[in-house]
Amino acid sequence: xxxxxxxxxxxxxxxxxxxxxxxxxxxxxxxxxxxxxxxxxxxxxxxxxxxxxxxxxxxxxxxxxxxxxxxxxxxxxxxxxxxxxxxxxxxxxxxxxxxxxxxxxxxxxxxxxxxxxxxxxxxxxxxxxxxxxxxxxxxxxxxxxxxxxxxxxxxxxxxxxxxxxxxxxxxxxxxxxxxxxxxxxxxxxxxxxxxxxxxxxxxxxxxxxxxxxxxxxxxxxxxxxxxxxxxxxxxxxxxxxxxxxxxxxxxxxxxxxxxxxxxxxxxxxxxxxxxxxxxxxxxxxxxxx
Amino acid sequence: xxxxxxxxxxxxxxxxxxxxxxxxxxxxxxxxxxxxxxxxxxxxxxxxxxxxxxxxxxxxxxxxxxxxxxxxxxxxxxxxxxxxxxxxxxxxxxxxxxxxxxxxxxxxxxxxxxxxxxxxxxxxxxxxxxxxxxxxxxxxxxxxxxxxxxxxxxxxxxxxxxxxxxxxxxxxxxxxxxxxxxxxxxxxxxxxxxxxxxxxxxxxxxxxxxxxxxxxxxxxxxxxxxxxxxxxxxxxxxxxxxxxxxxxxxxxxxxxxxxxxxxxxxxxxxxxxxxxxxxxxxxxxxxxxxxxxxxxxxxxxxxxxxxxxxxxxxxxxxxxxxxxxxxxxxxxxxxxxxxxxxxxxxxx
Numbered sequence: 001x002x003x004x005x006x007x008x009x010x011x012x013x014x015x016x017x018x019x020x021x022x023x024x025x026x027x028x029x030x031x032x033x034x035x036x037x038x039x040x041x042x043x044x045x046x047x048x049x050x051x052x053x054x055x056x057x058x059x060x061x062x063x064x065x066x067x068x069x070x071x072x073x074x075x076x077x078x079x080x081x082x083x084x085x086x087x088x089x090x091x092x093x094x095x096x097x098x099x100x101x102x103x104x105x106x107x108x109x110x111x112x113x114x115x116x117x118x119x120x121x122x123x124x125x126x127x128x129x130x131x132x133x134x135x136x137x138x139x140x141x142x143x144x145x146x147x148x149x150x151x152x153x154x155x156x157x158x159x160x161x162x163x164x165x166x167x168x169x170x171x172x173x174x175x176x177x178x179x180x181x182x183x184x185x186x187x188x189x190x191x192x193x194x195x196x197x198x199x200x201x202x203x204x205x206x207x208x209x210x211x212x213x214x215x216x217x218x219x220x221x222x223x224x225x226x227x228x229x230x231x232x233x234x235x236x237x238x239x240x241x242x243x244x245x246x247x248x249x250x251x252x253x254x255x256x257x258x259x260x261x262x263x264x265x266x267x268x269x270x271x272x273x274x275x276x277x278x279x280x281x282x283x284x285x286x287x288x289x
Numbered sequence: 290x291x292x293x294x295x296x297x298x299x300x301x302x303x304x305x306x307x308x309x310x311x312x313x314x315x316x317x318x319x320x321x322x323x324x325x326x327x328x329x330x331x332x333x334x335x336x337x338x339x340x341x342x343x344x345x346x347x348x349x350x351x352x353x354x355x356x357x358x359x360x361x362x363x364x365x366x367x368x369x370x371x372x373x374x375x376x377x378x379x380x381x382x383x384x385x386x387x388x389x390x391x392x393x394x395x396x397x398x399x400x401x402x403x404x405x406x407x408x409x410x411x412x413x414x415x416x417x418x419x420x421x422x423x424x425x426x427x428x429x430x431x432x433x434x435x436x437x438x439x440x441x442x443x444x445x446x447x448x449x450x451x452x453x454x455x456x457x458x459x460x461x462x463x464x465x466x467x468x469x470x471x472x473x474x475x476x477x478x479x480x481x482x483x484x485x486x487x488x489x490x491x492x493x494x495x496x497x498x499x500x501x502x503x504x505x506x507x508x509x510x511x512x513x514x515x516x517x518x519x520x521x522x523x524x525x526x527x528x529x530x531x532x533x534x535x536x537x538x539x540x541x542x543x544x545x546x547x548x549x550x551x552x553x554x555x556x557x558x559x560x561x562x563x564x565x566x567x568x569x570x571x572x573x574x575x576x577x578x579x580x581x582x583x584x585x586x587x588x589x590x591x592x593x594x595x596x597x598x599x600x601x602x603x604x605x606x607x608x609x610x611x612x613x614x615x616x617x618x619x620x621x622x623x624x625x626x627x628x629x630x631x632x633x634x635x636x637x
Contacts, residue, residue: 065633131449132510153495153511236454236496239636251629253356253382 046259056260066244066261070268073241076155076230077223080162081170084219085212087163088170092211095171096178110171118165122232125161126152129233153235161229166222170215177211178204217276221269241265316557317346322374323544324351330577331374338573339564345557355379359549363388368549371558372565374415377616378457380547384411385620390548390555397563403584406613412545413566414583416574419541419602419611420458423507423522423534424514434514436538437466441485443492448513450489451506454496456631457619458540459486461612462516465538471612479627483634496635507532519602520579539611541602543583575601 046056060066095106113121128134129152136148151157181204189199227242234240239247241261248258320336322328328351340347352358355375362368383389389411394401400413407414422440424433425448434446440462452459460477463485469478494512497503503517508525522534546565548558564570571582572592581603582588588598588605598604602611618624 063633065636068636126505130509130511150494231498232502235494236498237635239632244632247632249357251632253360 042255042259043263045256046263049254049256056256060260060264069239069241069244073224076159076240077220079159080166080223081216081220083163084167084170085216088167088174088215092171092174092178095175107175110168114168118228121165122161122229125157125233129157152233155238157233158230158238161233162223162226165229166219169218169222173214173218174211177208181207213276213279224265224269315344315346316554317348318371318554318557318561319348319350319369320372321350321352321355321370323353327578330574334573334577335565335570338570339561343560343564359383359388363550368551370549371552371554372546372548372561374544374546377412377543377545378619380412380545381409381616382620383547388550390550390552396559399563399566407583409617412547413562414543415546416583417541417543417581417603419519419536419539420516421519421534421536421539422514423517423532425507425510426531426533428513435535437462440514441466441489449494450492451495451497451512451515452493453516454498454635456628458542460627461540471538474612475615475618476623477618486634523579536602536607537610539602540614541608541611542614
């Protein structure tokens, strides 16, 4: 067909796009007004205080307090991500391989703590881990230990509670990815004589890797910004970056000093996203496809 | 003190009601404190009686940490608050930065009659609390630790310890542990204090950040002794926990009243300031909460019974055992440098 009349389907599509944009615009405005502008304003303050200044950034990059906090934050985030993967993968695998009713039960159990306040969970861990807590008292009752173990008010307690809070962010993307791996592939592997473990290693595991990467990225990035858990369970020594941010507001009495720390962390996170996106499409990390 | 809970909404509503009915009839001010049981106690003991006596309306607001709000309000050029009750250090710092009005004590006779250590050019002591040495009576049924030297003596007093994750009062305690007399602390020998703190650091289980946390640590037996605010310890003791504290070598701290620079009702605010530190109103405060009056004359009014007075941090005999915090030192450059040094001490 060679007519000059525009393709009606294209026109229709354009109108639909316009409608979509109109529908989305209130949400966009809210995000712009409540997130983009304030965050931008805070970032601006980090370089502008009675004139342009890089003082806040000089401090972040020269004083070793900051360096130690960033290092500790990345160490904790890595540890949490690793542990969450080790704990989360079998759970997701199980949920994927059992009948539907069971998988719903397993996933509900994963998500259930998610609906409890982070603060409540931090205190619950305190009740379990502290000197007079359930675990220490039980171990002493069994005569396994004579002195209570230092399970909390340190990095250990922080990591335990953080893993607990972030586990759903590992399990859910893993499960979503595993759901999409066709079962026929396993059966094909088996019919060709491969043992179950070989099929798993050669077929299932590689196909689940996008989920692993997605889950790890989510957990790692969320962990970088943890505040209340290390504050309550870290004993004061576990100073993560978010705590530096809050401390700097008090210490320097201006937002710029705190904002610079946040900007550096944000850039760090963006860098991580950038590196990860070289290996995997970001859409998948964010659960779009 | 920063953990007192908000009940600002209720107050704001009450204030708004008061505003519509009495605004054109009477003078008014907006008063800001830290909320919670503390602000309620003030309302009964000080604010309502003052409003009645002066014939003014006191609109209340509350905020756990007033400092950032003071900065923004005054910075905007049109503050809405008049009088703020906030840790004395902020009043001083605010005064130096031009955020707080300089007081004319000739118009505030009640404050002028107070000892000089209880006021400064920008503010007047409003109430006292103390950073004290608290301990578990289960661990120490007798021969309890009674000084910061005892707290530092891990051989004679074995047990788990906690300190506040903040240099204010903690450096003072370290120096007293090292033998400095409570009245000879200032200017603080910061190097010496940090050296002494390095000594106890391995034996500190928790560096607490909030008053609630310090109470929980003591209540659950998570630590055997710690530095804590007297009101927090007595609250835990009232709940039945076997805990106690000593005022010996406590660090006496205060919040003060100050007036925002360019406050909308400056003259009424000054009148209120004078009334708020009136000895009788002040004497009523400890009848409702475990804080001591900011005006020591309150103890001469007869309103506070002797057995109650003995429990209060600013009662003269108790005050004599303690160190009076110098907010002037803490807001000096040396004090600010010490505060910044704390972070690197903690993370080493």
